[in-house]
Amino acid sequence: MADQTAVTDTDATPRPHSEELEFVYNGGDSAELARHLTWRSLISRLPKLVRRSFALAWAVDRRSTIALLACQVISGLLEALGLFATTAALSALIQSASDPAHLTAALPSVLMLAATAGLRAILGIAIQGLSNRLGPRIAREAEYRMLHAATGAEMAAYDHPGFDDRYDKADRGVEVSRDMIGESQNLVSSAATLIAAAVVVGALAPVLLPLLVLTALPQALASVAGERVTYLATLRTFRDRRMLNMLRWYLSHKDQADQIRTDTLASYLLDKYRASGVRVDRTVDEATWQRAKISLVGSAVSGLAAALMWAGVMVLLGTGHIGAAAAGTLVFALRSASGGLHGIVGYGADLMRTGRYMDDWESFIDEAAGQRLDRGALTPDRPRQVALHQVTYRYPEAESDTLRKVDFEVRQGEIVAVVGENGSGKTTLMKLLCGLNLPTAGLVTWDGISTRDLDPYALWKECAVVPQEFARWPMTARENITLGQPQPDGDAAVHRAAAASGADAVITVLRSGLGTLLAREWWNGQALSSGQWQRIAVARAIHRDAGLLVMDEPTSDLDARAEHLIFTGLRALAKDRAVVLVTHNLANTAVADRIVVMEGGRVTAQGTFTELTARPGLFRDLWLLQQDRMTPAAQEDAAR
């Protein structure tokens, strides 16, 4: 019960001032998991965790995994052999006290001891090396699987609340996955040590075996309880640690560096950073103290059991049940066994901690897999008509529909402009047109086929998009335009696209032309202005030569000359493409064959520029508002 309170306590963490910058913690699954962290369930998970880590290792490097397992088994056998040799050696040595002739009898056992110790040392080095080899490979494989799952999921997965939280936690799983093989290997090797020693103890004094288990049990229980405390603390600090990560990025990244300075924002954000840090420390301190108390109790009880066990040895020796040589061997074997037991407890706890993060990793992959792009397999031709039929769209877990019963159509050879106020649903409409999102109700069709039935990757091959927020890839100018998918005529196509978007003027001044790296902050590439980047983004879409060209505010950062170039070039582009254009600069819509006006997620008007400017309605209102700030000379012209 106490732990349940601990989980729900997340919201009760004292906060020094009201937090506007606050994450909603969506880690409910882990909180649920923590509640079920009982020692029994954890112990029963250990074999599964060991199996999982070896399965991952198997997937990345079979040979090393086999070698590791083989070294492990041989090392365990050698340990058992060493212990038996100890018995023989000790027995001979003790007897040699009364009769020196026994000394030579001890020689083979001593040699065996030396040989097993030497071999085990060599195997230890090999095991270490193999673990070091496998660890990073496992982490990379875990990361690859996570990225693969993320890129193969529906876009809508990202809009689900908590997706980022779960991604962050899965990322932690990736981080610790490299430790998993080492921990598993140590666990297995501790188990081998224990088995070898237990066999010896069992042969000499089986009555001591239960006592041996008793020495480890309290520590095992304490360790599981301690783990639970730590994990719950990790959950409680999750929100603040995310805040720390986010602030670290905002405080150090170049994108905001100017505003941090001009807005004199640094101390405000740094205060938030410090406040989150203090809360994390406080929670961790509490957990550390609680853990220490639990460990103390565990160790004390274990200590008592150990005392009992040693007393048992004395009694056996005193009552003549065992001889001096056997007693000496027992001392070795018992020490070895308790080392193995403590190893199992310690490494088991480590492995369970790692395993929990790996659970987060696995459940992220499962969740992403649950939202995997699972659509039809039809391959679309270059589309002649893309349409929405009574489409309603609601973002996952949003309270209302963003698009409501929208009908829309664009044909090859046609330019359709979509206009509307901020938040009216234009970008959402673009995402549905190019099959990024699937409609909640109604149909989006490409030449009459629903986007649900089309192979998404084949569909995207026919999409060229200039998104409202386009990517600035840390690659060369050429790669930024071709996106690794060059046209058959190579750079000639790149230059044509660049000329159509005005990016040619940018490329001309780059120090190595198309080969220039556009990643200043990473590899000392060349920096571009916002408008220069936008020209590259438009060139990218033109270069793609796809049947549907979607441009969402493609000229928001462009100067008048570049904007003019793009809009006058659109007609030529539309010859064999369907073009959809979103723009707030209504003068640009004059180039369109048809204008669609959106209000509150609905299409409220359609028509040509001349029709819509003549008709009362939103378009005319917005158009007149834009004219309101024309130059005096233009206003005079307009009045005439």
Ligand SMILES: Nc1ncnc2c1ncn2[C@@H]1O[C@H](COP(=O)(O)OP(=O)(O)OP(=O)(O)O)[C@@H](O)[C@H]1O
């Ligand atoms: N990922 C999302 N999850 C939930 N709601 C969203 C998401 N993206 C957009 N919305 C909501 O959908 C509505 C329409 O957004 P959209 O981006 O389509 O508007 P827009 O017309 O493109 O606006 P703008 O002119 O500002 O670009 C907004 O009210 C926004 O809050």
Ligand SMILES: [Mg+2]
């Ligand atoms: Mg938008």
